[in-house]
Amino acid sequence: MDLFLRRPFIIHKKKLPKEIQLRFLKRLHRLLENGYPLLEAMETMKWDKSLQPIATHIITSLQNGMTIDRAFEKARFHQAITNYLYFVQANGDLQGSIMKSIEMFEQRMNYTKKFQQMARYPLILFIIFSLLLLFIKQSVLPSFMEMFQSNTNASSIIVISIILIDLFMTGLIAIGILGMIVFATWHLMKHRISIVHQIKIYQSIPIYRSFIKAQTSYFFALHFSSLLKTGMSFKEILQHMANQQKIPIITYYATLISAELSRGLHITYLLSQFTLFEEQLVSIFQKNADTSALEKDLSVYGDLLMEDIEDKLMKFITFLQPVFFILLALFIVFIYVTLMWPMFELINTI
Template identity: 25%
Template sequence: MGHRFKKEHQAECLIKLSELLKEGFPLSEALTFLVHLMVKQKPIFVYMEQALKSGKSFDSILGICGFDQSITTRIYLAQLHGHLQEVLFSCGHQLKERRKQYQKIQQLCLYPTILLCFIIGLIIGIQQFFLPSLEDMFHQSNYENSQFTFFLIKALPVYILWSIVMCVLCFLLLLFYYQKQSPMKKARFLSKIPFIKKWIKWYYTSYFSRELAYLLGSQYGFNEVVDVLKKGNTLPLLKEFVVLVEHYMQQGQTISDVIRKLPFLSEEMALVIEHGEKISHLSMKLSVFSKDNLEKLEKDIHQKMTWIQPILFLSVGLFIVAIYIALMMPMFDMVNHVLVE
């Protein structure tokens, strides 16, 4: 545990390491220098330097230090294709952006959560203190509609609670099913969820395009790329992907044909590969295509964030108004009944 970075320090570590490599520092010296730049993380950098000298690969060291496998896979591939400084910088900014989005989601959920807690407290308070007195008044009334309305008000929180419990149970069962699936099936499953399938496709398309671009730009052929990804320290999804590619290529199909069979990768990626193979510069085209998909993803997430919070506030507000109306309806019914009599 003492050798693991906190999430908020991971991006800073990779970006500063990238800057030092750009200035010409060897990796081991850069780690030594970071001890003075990030003093609180000194024990981690000392461990990293010692592990590097003992012969451990840099990507495996980062994994031990708490970095996600999606990051360590990119570092592993970067060491092969010689773009370590660029990839460190890219990963650092990716982690930074991911943390910003996570913090935005937390802020989006904070106020509606507080309001929902207030509503729950309000319902409990009404049931404990207000409804008993109201119930006595309704029992003295012979107006059946008022009593029926009162029953709905009293039973509604119970129905809502059970609905929430059932939704949570369904979610947990779905999560259990999801965790049991292979990486490829997980990606297929996520690509079918209505609200996020577009994001999933952009993310995976950007990821696969970027890694292929780096490897092909290092003079690897497709067969060599398949071999590197299959045998190396890469994400299980990448391994499963290249095994599938290898299987179809042995049957005479191309990588473009394989991409078209996968719902979590865009059709445009297959077209870019076909076009790039014809006129060369495939790695450059894939790199530009990867950046374009990443920009689309970040832009769309940012746009969605701007209107999710107003919708949450509106939903909570309408819920509060509905509770108020539901509470006042029996009162109006009873007053109307008294006036009629």
């Protein structure tokens, strides 16, 4: 499960190892906290030989006039990190943006690691038992057929077992191929699908829908809050959010809200019309007329949403583990029945 929406499909160079990206960000944040200007901090990063090429690349990009998000993107940092850094050019809060990206990316790595740990053992067992099932079908059951030729019932049961194994293996392969086709098609065709239709697709996926809703509300609250600190008006904030291309749903919503505000509609009403915004986000705008109070509430709400997303992901991962083991148990029972059913039938006829 991806925690962030991607831009239109582009062929990227290989990303930096996640551990290197996280170590780079943590060290950069520590240097900035100690009072180093950005370029001096980057020069200091060169002391670590493993980080030297990255720091050199970013320094060159910054000196050539690139924004910090583009410099990190060119250095092959993950888009989830550059999403945060994009707004630095508007809010000037480099330390805060890096800290947020560290928290998010570290959580992302932890979820991925936990999911891999949880899925590794069942997946290995599933592969082993699949090979065992294939062996039973190719070697064991044909031997049973020769043994039980005189027993019509036992022979018919063996034929049924072979058919069931064929159906199971064919279904498994078909599901795998279909999944890969759907995944590849989505990434190839996504840039050709309008954002309106993309939103409809997201809304049609039950579990993913609630995750996207929380994520969209989080990004909107976080970036709106950070830009409010600069003293921008609502219209300027929305125009800035509409100009970014890293989070397509936010771009689309900000563009619509900005256009409708010009017609005299209230932002609270407009937010309530979008299905991928949480109701709580709307109520925060509704109750706060004071800009400083709105900025504070949106910042707190963003933190709470991040915790909520984290909780939902942990529950999902926790839910998947027993599901994997239940499926594995059913698989083992199926193998056992396939082997023992003909034997029981033969015993009953003696």
